[in-house]
Amino acid sequence: MAEHPHAALVRKGFEAFSRGDMDALRGLMTDDCTQHVPGSHPLSGDFKGQDSIIDMYRRMFEETNGTMNVDLREVFVDGRGHAVAVNRFTAERQGRRIDQMGCIVFRIVGDKVSDLDECLDDIEVSDAFWS
Numbered sequence: 001m002a003e004h005p006h007a008a009l010v011r012k013g014f015e016a017f018s019r020g021d022m023d024a025l026r027g028l029m030t031d032d033c034t035q036h037v038p039g040s041h042p043l044s045g046d047f048k049g050q051d052s053i054i055d056m057y058r059r060m061f062e063e064t065n066g067t068m069n070v071d072l073r074e075v076f077v078d079g080r081g082h083a084v085a086v087n088r089f090t091a092e093r094q095g096r097r098i099d100q101m102g103c104i105v106f107r108i109v110g111d112k113v114s115d116l117d118e119c120l121d122d123i124e125v126s127d128a129f130w131s
Contacts, residue, residue: 004079010106029050034047034114035116039123042131043063085106087103098126100120103119
């Protein structure tokens with residue numbers, strides 16, 4: 001049985017992110033895509049538009065000096081434009097290490113991601129790491 005196109009789109013995005021391929025990621029997002037990052041740290045908030053999202057990713061890679069890894073565990077879809085990606089995030093930054101489970105809820109319009117909502121198993125752990 002073939003994978004649902006929305007699940008394939010999400011997997012493609014995680015693969016591009018892991019490679020640091022920002023051009024490929026741009027091609028998977030609508031121009032006005034928004035990513036919502038929980039917490040109260042410098043990389044949290046609402047990132048509106050491809051440029052803002054890509055800049056946030058760039059900052060994440062820079063802040064972690066290449067130690068960041070996102071391991072996609074599962075992708076669930078509803079067939080109506082929503083996908084949920086469960087992942088494990090690990091990284092090191094300024095002598096700290098994070099190992100956290102989370103998920104991203106994707107809204108998909110046509111064949112592009114229009115909105116990403118991140119959810120974490122412990123927002124305070126994320127705040128401490130990124131602050």
